[in-house]
Amino acid sequence: MRIIVCKGKRAQGEAAAALFAAQILRKADCVLGLATGSTPLETYAALTAMYERGALDFGAVRSFNLDEYVGMKPDQEQSYFRFMYENLFSKVNIPQGNYFLPDGAAADVDAECARYEAAIEAAGGIDLQFLGLGHDGHIGFNEPADHFPLATHCVDLAEQTIEANKRFFASAEDVPRRALTMGIGTIMKARGIVLVVNGADKADITAKVLKGPVVPQVPASILQFHPNVTVILDEAAASKL
Ligand code: F6R
Secondary structure, three states, X not given: OEEXXXXXXXHHHHHHHHHHHHHHHHOOOOEEEEOOOOOOHHHHHHHHHHHHOOOOOOOOOEEEEOEEEOOOOOOOOOOHHHHHHHHHHOOOOOOOOXXXXXXXXXXXXXXXXXXXXXXXXXXXXXXXXXXOOOOOOOEOOEOOOOOOOOOOEEEEOOHHHHHHHHHHOOOHHHOOOEEEEOOHHHHHOOOEXXXXXXXXXXXXXXXXXXXXXXOOOOHHHHHHHOOOEEEEEEOOOOOOO
């Protein structure tokens, strides 16, 4: 595990973007694992800037996102599909049909999870996965549990996660209670992982994830066992290491 401590979110975004850019330059038709939320915004902005300068070509890139809310249609304002479209897909030349999210509006969520997992496999697996970190140690929407879920599945969101994500909704009551998420096994199969964490409010959980015991009650702690993880922190998130 490599740990990089940056001065601020912009520098973190540049560092993470450099890793994703290197991946795309090495393998034009690579498969990226992508995330939503506040954490990847600077990374997506840096990748967009590189694309605009002609340094990156997304023409053959494929991507799979970590998760989507259950019941959310792609065109709904708070859908993760819309987030990705507005913050990355519409800004670079990744072809429509090359980017995928779990279908939160699927009638049969279990069948959709199986289909999504199989689609990742069929694409050859994920070359480089972006991860943010939840305050309770979640990655994707794998909440603290008594086991590590293997494959893409449907989860009940923890109260803390609903609380953290209500900023994107009119109120906490409007936050969907369930989501489809890649499993811990899906994430661990990625050939490379970039974990980005910022802010003093994540200093305690960052220390537990990186230095504490590997336990499913702290889902991201499993990353200690992955052979190719780069952790990009800001000084605040690194302050309790
Ligand atoms: C998002 C995701 C989540 C977030 C995490 C941190 O697709 O899977 O695990 O990465 O909740 O969220 P932010 O970045 O908003 O602090």
